[in-house]
Amino acid sequence: MTELIFPPNFLWGAATSAHQVEGGNDSADWWDWERKAGGPVREPSGTAVEHYSRYPDDLALLASLGLNTFRFSVEWARIEPSEGTFAAAELAHYRNVVERARALGVTPMVTLNHFTLPRWVAAEGGWTSPRTPGLFERYVRRVVEALGDAVPWFCTINEPTTVATGGYMSGWGFPPGVVNVRAWRAAIAGLVEGHKRALAAIHEVRPEAKAGLAVFSVERAANRGGRPADEFSQRWNEDVYLEAAADDDFIGVQTYTRQQLHLPRIMAPLTRAALAVRPLERFAVPWVMGLKDKANGTQAPADSRVTQMGWEYRPESVAAVVRRIAAIYPDKDLVVTEHGVATLDDAERVEFIARGLAALHDTIADGTRLRGYVHWSLMDNFEWATGYQANFGLVAVDRATQERTVRPSARFLGEIARTGRLRAEAISMRSGR
Numbered sequence: 229m230t231e232l233i234f235p236p237n238f239l240w241g242a243a244t245s246a247h248q249v250e251g252g253n254d255s256a257d258w259w260d261w262e263r264k265a266g267g268p269v270r271e272p273s274g275t276a277v278e279h280y281s282r283y284p285d286d287l288a289l290l291a292s293l294g295l296n297t298f299r300f301s302v303e304w305a306r307i308e309p310s311e312g313t314f315a316a317a318e319l320a321h322y323r324n325v326v327e328r329a330r331a332l333g334v335t336p337m338v339t340l341n342h343f344t345l346p347r348w349v350a351a352e353g354g355w356t357s358p359r360t361p362g363l364f365e366r367y368v369r370r371v372v373e374a375l376g377d378a379v380p381w382f383c384t385i386n387e388p389t390t391v392a393t394g395g396y397m398s399g400w401g402f403p404p405g406v407v408n409v410r411a412w413r414a415a416i417a418g419l420v421e422g423h424k425r426a427l428a429a430i431h432e433v434r435p436e437a438k439a440g441l442a443v444f445s446v447e448r449a450a451n452r453g454g455r456p457a458d459e460f461s462q463r464w465n466e467d468v469y470l471e472a473a474a475d476d477d478f479i480g481v482q483t484y485t486r487q488q489l490h491l492p493r494i495m496a497p498l499t500r501a502a503l504a505v506r507p508l509e510r511f512a513v514p515w516v517m518g519l520k521d522k523a524n525g526t527q528a529p530a531d532s533r534v535t536q537m538g539w540e541y542r543p544e545s546v547a548a549v550v551r552r553i554a555a556i557y558p559d560k561d562l563v564v565t566e567h568g569v570a571t572l573d574d575a576e577r578v579e580f581i582a583r584g585l586a587a588l589h590d591t592i593a594d595g596t597r598l599r600g601y602v603h604w605s606l607m608d609n610f611e612w613a614t615g616y617q618a619n620f621g622l623v624a625v626d627r628a629t630q631e632r633t634v635r636p637s638a639r640f641l642g643e644i645a646r647t648g649r650l651r652a653e654a655i656s657m658r659s660g661r
């Protein structure tokens with residue numbers, strides 16, 4: 229075989245999120261979080277990459293590469309900066325973004341919540357507050373009505389895992405940065421309910437649009453000692469949200485790496501015992517959820533090739549996850565809504581895309597209903613607690629001048645998008661270096 233051919237009408241895109249690219253998102257919880265004295269965030273987002281004003285050029289660039297899909301998020305904090313006050317100008321702004329995309333022949337895929345919350349929602353407890361799912365539903369309804377019929381794909385919430393586990397269980401540097409099992413469970417429940425209410429609202433307002441959750445996922449490898457902790461983490465970081473996606477029109481798959489958990493054998497019974505004693509869960513759950521960090525699990529094992537994030541370089545992980553989800557939901561459409569690599573060596577990104585797509589192509593050949601591939605990210609941007617120190621972009625951005633420079637990986641993905649084919653030279657990268 230000299231080339232791999234992808235199905236017609238495949239979505240080929242690049243993704244961004246509002247807070248990471250727009251700049252000046254000063255009504256959001258993250259704006260304060262970035263400034264918290266002694267906080268975990270390396271630097272404030274500030275003007276980001278000024279996408280709020282530069283979106284016409286950024287969209288033209290995306291289209292010129294040959295990509296046919298743009299995934300981006302609308303910012304709740306801009307649209308509803310105080311409770312019940314909806315900013316018509318902001319709704320009009322996002323409508324312009326959508327219309328500009330359409331005019332360029334680009335399909336907009338809109339994420340309704342990508343991590344950030346309006347300051348006033350966060351002040352009430354964010355997703356732990358029982359009011360938040362209802363407030364989210366009201367906001368979603370407004371947005372979906374305002375965007376008209378031009379958006380065929382909606383992601384309700386981006387990676388609830390990162391918000392719940394990142395904010396209430398881990399050292400991922402997400403607000404409010406506490407370790408609290410009760411709040412963690414409340415956040416999970418709130419995010420699940422928020423997703424379901426948003427899904428129902430979208431279905432009601434735009435029955436023809438497809439809506440789904442964008443799910444955090446990792447490929448997993450654990451030895452016997454690590455298995456119980458790995459299963460617990462999979463249950464609460466992934467499966468709880470996959471179950472919540474049962475009625476979704478599609479599931480967004482977001483996978484960057486493999487997480488390994490290798491622990492001494494004795495840890496298996498210890499982990500099970502610790503989790504079985506309910507009154508101890510206040511201590512046991514954070515201990516178990518944190519094991520992977522102590523065992524250097526999210527960080528790659530010492531001898532592996534790593535990205536700027538310290539994650540194992542493993543492009544094929546995305547296909548392992550697509551297979552796992554397709555086995556649970558064989559009849560559901562799947563879209564890779566994020567897959568990417570932080571590196572300054574763009575040849576590594578080209579290889580990441582080629583190997584990831586070759587592995588995804590195998591899953592399609594085996595019958596998965598994979599409908600698209602959206603790369604993270606269109607351009608270098610604000611990488612949350614890591615600030616601007618990670619380069620995920622197909623396009624480089626010089627923040628001093630805001631000049632955009634197209635990297636070879638962008639042209640590489642663009643050519644695949646235009647032709648629907650992955651060439652032989654690229655496939656030979658499959659084996660890696």
Ligand code: BGC
Pocket residue numbers: 245248386387390482566604611612620
């Ligand atoms: C998020 C993005 C983030 C990316 C790389 C995903 O978890 O949705 O916002 O930039 O991963 O870390």
